[in-house]
Every structure is written in structure tokens, then in C-alpha cells.
Amino acid sequence: xxxxxxxxxxxxxxxxxxxxxxxxxxxxxGEFCTHLATTLRNGGNVLVPCCPSGVLYDLFECLYxxxxxxxxxxxxxxxxxxxxxxxxxxxxxxxxWLCQSKQSKVYLPEPPFPHAELVKANRLxxxxxxxxxxxxxxxxxxxxxxxxxSLRYGDVVHFMELWGKSNGNTVIFTEPxxxxxxxxxPYQPLAMKACYCPIDPRLNFTQANKLxxxxxxxxxxxxxxxxxxxxxxxxxxxxxxxxxxxKISTFSHLDVLSLSVKRExxxxxxxxELASGLHPQEVRPGIAVTTVTGTLVSKDNRYTxxxxxxxxxxxxxxxDSKAESKTGQKSCHLWGSVxxxxxxxxxxxxxxxxxxxxxxxxxxxxxxxxxxxxxGGHTLHLVSES
Numbered sequence: 613x614x615x616x617x618x619x620x621x622x623x624x625x626x627x628x629x630x631x632x633x634x635x636x637x638x639x640x641x642g643e644f645c646t647h648l649a650t651t652l653r654n655g656g657n658v659l660v661p662c663c664p665s666g667v668l669y670d671l672f673e674c675l676y677x678x679x680x681x682x683x684x685x686x687x688x689x690x691x692x693x694x695x696x697x698x699x700x701x702x703x704x705x706x707x708x709w710l711c712q713s714k715q716s717k718v719y720l721p722e723p724p725f726p727h728a729e730l731v732k733a734n735r736l737x738x739x740x741x742x743x744x745x746x747x748x749x750x751x752x753x754x755x756x757x758x759x760x761x762s763l764r765y766g767d768v769v770h771f772m773e774l775w776g777k778s779n780g781n782t783v784i785f786t787e788p789x790x791x792x793x794x795x796x797x798p799y800q801p802l803a804m805k806a807c808y809c810p811i812d813p814r815l816n817f818t819q820a821n822k823l824x825x826x827x828x829x830x831x832x833x834x835x836x837x838x839x840x841x842x843x844x845x846x847x848x849x850x851x852x853x854x855x856x857x858x859k860i861s862t863f864s865h866l867d868v869l870s871l872s873v874k875r876e877x878x879x880x881x882x883x884x885e886l887a888s889g890l891h892p893q894e895v896r897p898g899i900a901v902t903t904v905t906g907t908l909v910s911k912d913n914r915y916t917x918x919x920x921x922x923x924x925x926x927x928x929x930x931x932d933s934k935a936e937s938k939t940g941q942k943s944c945h946l947w948g949s950v951x952x953x954x955x956x957x958x959x960x961x962x963x964x965x966x967x968x969x970x971x972x973x974x975x976x977x978x979x980x981x982x983x984x985x986x987x988g989g990h991t992l993h994l995v996s997e998s
Contacts, residue, residue, distance in 0.1 A: 615827060623871045624829035629820055629838065631788035632810035633851045644809040645678045647784055651805070652687055652753050656780035661761045661768045662787060664693040667811050668757065669703055671786070672727040672736065675755070688751060689736045692758040692767050696738035704728055742767050761787035763795040772799050779803045788812045821854050829858050833869055836862040880908070880915040889919070952990050956981050
């Protein structure tokens with residue numbers, strides 16, 4: 613993760629820390645493969661309730677090499693989901709979320725994941741549902757990936773009813789967000805084995821605390837559950853966000869949290885049309901200035917300075933009239949020719965030009981002004997300000 617954009621941020625909102633803080637993903641992956649191989653060698657079937665993306669691709673990659681090494685390459689793998697085909701296809705072309713080694717394969721071109729080779733070799737078969745061609749090639753023992761992890765809907769319900777009465781079959785839960793005992797409750801009594809191997813590669817609390825120390829945000833917003841140990845492990849105080857130097861704000865479900873982020877400046881982008889018409893003048897070596905007059909457009913939380921629309925009847929370029937836009941709003945920019953005599957008189961009064969000339973005092977006027985005129989141009993020397 614590129615942390616440079618987050619360092620010293622005004623506010624950091626941290627959520628989505630691992631749901632299985634005590635389960636190491638690598639260790640769980642090893643247990644997953646062990647349970648799977650034991651079941652297949654005994655002639656049983658393996659059911660993996662899963663979502664059709666995410667860790668699923670890593671499971672395919674792990675099984676590809678593990679089953680080859682365990683002499684189980686003849687065992688078919690079935691992936692059943694309404695989006696199975698598109699999920700496998702998109703995973704091979706959206707490279708921006710992959711690690712560097714897999715990104716390089718995309719541009720070779722070479723599939724970043726082994727499941728492309730599995731599909732090509734007919735070892736991984738995918739179907740939109742159990743009613744769309746599965747029966748013509750289905751054989752056991754096998755491995756079936758299908759959803760939903762809650763076991764409440766989807767084709768996984770069919771396989772739970774089909775295989776649940778045999779103790780030779782195994783259901784392996786890898787999604788940490790669904791309590792597997794609650795998921796299995798409607799199917800009791802259940803003869804098939806149930807294994808819980810939560811594979812959650814998200815940040816754990818140790819990594820999260822280290823990240824916060826490195827980023828040093830001005831304030832931190834986290835769920836209130838991150839400030840106390842899990843209910844089942846009250847002694848594990850290390851499974852919390854530790855005290856930090858920054859201000860911590862907590863929130864619970866459906867809370868509205870107000871983060872006081874104050875800023876004095878906004879980034880404004882000059883449009884190409886307006887920028888092309890600018891003519892900077894060098895006032896000293898290396899420094900050039902120019903005046904900019906435009907319409908500020910705010911859209912999608914971005915600010916753009918566009919050229920003024922002077923084609924309407926609302927603008928009058930004479931110095932005595934007050935220019936107005938098409939919408940009837942008065943223009944607040946200086947426009948038109950300026951008479952030197954009127955400018956000198958305005959400077960002598962209590963200044964009303966301080967908005968445009970910030971060096972003017974708001975308490976008194978400037979009366980000691982010398983005017984030099986040459987070749988149609990005028991230079992005003994402010995004696996007291998020089």
C-alpha cells in the first residue's frame with residue numbers, strides 16, 4: 613500500500629480490520645488444504661461455501677499446486693455461481709489491484725492467476741447454477757465452491773442437503789464474517805464434518821497500530837469495538853487499537869460522527885481555454901505575474917476556473933456601470949478603463965479597494981501619491997509605502 617498520500621492526514625478513518633485476529637491466514641490456508649486432502653483421499657466430497665470473488669482466486673491458486681503435489685490432480689473442481697464466468701474473466705484483466713508479480717503477467721500477456729490454466733485444462737469447471745449443464749459432467753469425489761457462506765440461500769443449500777448425511781464429506785468455512793455454528797444450525801443433526809478455517813488477509817491489530825504510528829494522523833476515527841478486547845478473549849488486550857498520540861473518535865452502528873477538518877485553501881484548476889489566454893509579465897528575474905478573471909465552477913467537489921461569458925447583455929464595459937452577469941449577480945472584479953484622477957481620489961479616501969489591494973490600510977487613506985505618465989502609461993508611486 614502506498615502510504616505517502618495518507619501521512620500526516622487531518623483525519624484517518626480506519627475500519628475493516630480482520631474479523632479473525634487470532635487466525636493467521638497462511639496457517640489457515642495450510643489447514644484448509646490438509647482437511648481437503650484427507651477427505652478426498654477417503655473418497656469424500658468437499659464443499660466450500662464462499663463469495664464469488666476475493667480470496668476465492670487465492671484458494672484456486674493454492675489448490676492447483678497442492679493437489680498436484682498430493683497426486684489429486686484428477687479430482688475435479690466445480691465453481692457454481694451466477695457470476696462465475698464473468699468473475700474469472702475480470703480477475704485476469706483488472707490488474708490494478710494485484711501485486712507487482714501478477715501485474716507483470718497481465719501485460720505479457722499471460723494470465724496472472726492459475727485458474728485460467730485450470731479452466732483450459734478442464735480441471736476447473738464453472739456453471740451459473742446446478743441446473744445449467746452440471747449434471748452432464750458431474751462426478752465424485754470432487755471439490756465444490758459455491759455460495760452463500762451463510763448457508764441460507766444459493767446452490768450451497770442443495771449440496772448441504774445432498775452431502776450432509778454422510779460423515780465422509782466435509783464442509784470447510786473460509787469466510788470469517790459468518791459464524792459457522794449459526795450457519796450450520798438449521799441442518800442439524802449433521803453427519804458431515806465441518807471445519808472452520810477463516811482466511812482473512814486484511815490488516816490485523818498489530819499492523820494497524822504500526823500503520824497509525826507511521827502515518828501520524830491529526831485525528832483517528834474507529835469503531836468502538838476496536839477499543840476493547842473481543843468478548844470471547846477478554847484477556848487479549850493486544851487485539852485493540854492502542855493509545856496513540858492523535859485524538860481518537862469512536863462510533864457504533866448507524867452513528868453519525870462529525871470530524872472537524874478545517875482548511876484555509878482549496879485547489880482550483882485553470883481550464884485550458886482560460887490558461888491559454890494568459891500572458892505573464894516578468895517583474896523580476898524568475899518571477900512572472902498576470903491577472904486572472906474567470907468564473908469559479910464547483911462540481912463533484914472540484915473547483916475549476918472557467919472563462920467569463922461576456923456575450924450576454926448583462927455585462928457593460930463602461931467604468932461607471934456595475935457589471936452584472938446573466939443571472940443578475942453583480943460582478944466583483946475590476947473591469948474597464950480606469951481614470952488616474954479618480955483612482956488617486958479613491959486612494960485618498962477611507963479605502964474601499966482593500967479587497968483588491970491588500971496592502972492598503974483599513975484605517976486611513978493614502979494621500980501622498982506621485983503619478984508619472986509616460987507613453988500613454990501611468991505609474992503610481994506610494995511614497996509612504998515605499
